[in-house]
Amino acid sequence: MDFADKVTRIVNSIPCGRVTTYGTIATLVAVPRGARLVGGILHQKGSKLAWYRVVNRRGFISTNCWDHPKTLQKALLEQEGIEVSADFMINLEKYGWWGEEKYLGYS
DNA sequence: GGGCTGACCGGGT
DNA sequence: GACCCGGCCAGCC
Numbered sequence: 001m002d003f004a005d006k007v008t009r010i011v012n013s014i015p016c017g018r019v020t021t022y023g024t025i026a027t028l029v030a031v032p033r034g035a036r037l038v039g040g041i042l043h044q045k046g047s048k049l050a051w052y053r054v055v056n057r058r059g060f061i062s063t064n065c066w067d068h069p070k071t072l073q074k075a076l077l078e079q080e081g082i083e084v085s086a087d088f089m090i091n092l093e094k095y096g097w098w099g100e101e102k103y104l105g106y107s
Numbered sequence: 108g109g110g111c112t113g114a115c116c117g118g119g120t
Numbered sequence: 121g122a123c124c125c126g127g128c129c130a131g132c133c
Contacts, residue, residue: 003131023116023117026129033116033128034115035129036112036113036114037129037131039113040112040113041130041131043113043114063114065114068114
């Protein structure tokens with residue numbers, strides 16, 4: 001299984017109403033230092049994934065892409081029932097999803 | 108096949 | 121607690 005496929009599965013495994021970070025996904029696919037790679041995959045296949053449930057470690061939306069604007073991500077997250085502040089920040093203590101045991105074996 | 112790039116992370120200041 | 125710096129690894133020239 002390719003790295004991209006693993007990332008795809010993890011992103012699809014994020015429960016509704018929860019968010020996670022690039023580093024967490026990288027860890028779940030057994031590449032702890034590959035957080036940047038996750039961003040690349042999401043940029044490529046993001047249109048078919050729940051890319052909006054993925055943020056950086058500060059809980060902040062880091063994309064500037066025209067096709068995936070921060071405003072769209074905020075709207076989608078609020079649609080999932082997640083509170084997003086006016087500065088596009090998310091409370092990871094409350095909505096963060098750090099993976100579950102059944103997802104830890106994708107290496 | 109070598110080198111540059113990126114929607115990032117951790118640790119130190 | 122917030123900012124800066126160096127390193128990481130797969131993908132795409």
